[in-house]
Amino acid sequence: MALADMREPIETGCPDGFQYMHPVMRKNYGQWRWHDHPRPGVLRHVANSGDEIWTVKAGTQRILDVFTLRKLCDIGDKFADGYVRFTIRSNIEYMVSDGSKVEPLISELEGAGFVVGGTANSVSMISHTQGWLHCDIPGTDASGVVKAMMDELIDEFRNCRMPNRVHITTSCCQINCGGQGDIAINVQHTKPPKINHDLVGNICERxxxxxxxxVAAIRPAMVNGKPSLEVDEKKCICCGACYPPCPPMQINDAEHTKLAVWVGGNHSNARGKPTFQKLVAAGIPNNPPRWPEATAIVKRILKAYQEDARDWERINDWIERIGWPRFFEKTNLPFTKFHVDNWRGARASLNASTHIRF
Ligand code: SF4
Ligand code: SF4
Known part of the structure; x- marks a missing residue:
């Protein structure tokens, strides 16, 4: 084939964002003079040129059916010149170049059942992983945990009553592709995997x-004359990493798969160093459909933070100032032996990060 007939390779990765940007944002890119926050859920940016743009943020359930998407897009056509964008926390944002359209847009969104908020010092929408709908290894349903928690935290999304913004994350297995946050609710396996030896030889690449x-806890083994695997249970840290490549390493369990709450994680290095989240509550029942025990702990942490933190302290800044012993006192959470990280391998693996050196 002649070189001229060959097609250009298709690049993967994020598409160029400019094509989806509201024209006022494209025109004033990098030329913004100031911005303010006229009310919860609304930001106003003013450019050097004098152009203004309002951003109206509403929460969504992330996993959206086509009817809801059409409804959201129709609202975008009516008020925002046909431009919308989704944030990493499943909020939808409308960019409005005419200030007189902001209040009618909010009324239309609220009339359609969407909640406007999530900006500045509020509890933003909880970011979450795939859950039962479309991951093959979840131990709980992150989406369900989000729904149950946001039902109780919705007034903190609608209002700006926290010392600073609060980013909550959930993950449905211990591999935790959901990452970390000010508060994170993650699965915690408490027993090593049970191996179905009849299936390992047929479906697993040992x-x-x-x-x-x-932690090098798995070894090949012959069991009942068949090739299988065995786990050194003294070494196993119950992480569940062997379960995705080999489903017979059954780690999900109605009784022993729990939830754990971690606090103080911050990816950003904009104003201070990034911080790792720390375990503060372990062995919480994985209790669908409303997960009341996990929600009660999150509300307790938020209440202590709201009452005790100084303005603009994120949760990690607040704990840094008061110290972990006082955090446990103020939240009335018990400190147990499960909070002590005694994994010897951590030193080597954390040293692989660009930010952390021991
Ligand atoms: S947290 Fe685990 S189960 Fe959930 S989507 Fe990520 S990898 Fe899948
Ligand atoms: S991968 Fe994780 S759960 Fe599986 S044996 Fe190793 S430490 Fe245990």
Whole structure:
């Protein structure tokens, strides 16, 4: 084939965002003079040129059916010149170049059942992973946890009553592709996997399962005359990493798969160093459909933070100032042996990060 007939390779990754940007934002890119926050859920940006743009933010349930998407897009056509964008926390944002359209847009969104808020010092929408709908390894349903919690925290999304913004995350397995946040609710396995030896030989690539274990606890073994695997339960840290490549390494369990709450994680290095979240509550019942025990702990942490933190302190700044012992006192959470990280491998693996050096 002649070189001229060959097609250009299609690049993967994020598409160029400019094509989806509201024209006023494109025109004034990098030329904004100031911005303010006229009310919860609304930001106003003013450019050097004098152009203004209002951003109206509303929460969504992230996993959206086509009818809801059409409804949201129709609202965008009516008020925002056909431009919308979704944030990483499943909020939808409308950019409005005419200030007189802001209040009618909010009324239309609220009339359609959407909640406007999530800006500045509020509890923003909880970011979450795939859950039962479309991941193959979840131990709980992150989306369900989000729904149950946001039902109780919705007034904190609608209002700006926290010392600073609060980013909450949930993850449905211990691999935790949801990352970390000011408060994170993650699965915690408490028992090593139970192996279904009849299936391992048929469906698992044993060398890749052995390689997957971060603490070298898995070895090949012959069981009942069949090739299988065995786990050194003294070494196993119950992370669940062997379960995705080998489903017979059954780690999900109605009784022993729990939830854990972590606090103080911050990815950003904009105003201070990034921080790792720390475990503050372990062994919480994984209790669908409303997960009341986990929600009660999150509300308790938020209440202590709201009452005790200084203006603009994020949760990690607040704990840094008062110290962990006082955090446990103020939240009335018990400090147990499960909070002590005694994993010897942490020193080597954390040193692999660009930010952390021991
Ligand atoms: S947290 Fe785990 S189960 Fe949930 S989507 Fe991510 S990898 Fe899948
Ligand atoms: S659960 Fe994690 S630590 Fe335990 S055997 Fe599987 S991969 Fe290894």
């Amino acid at each position: 060398p890749s399962v052995v390689a997957r274990c971060p």
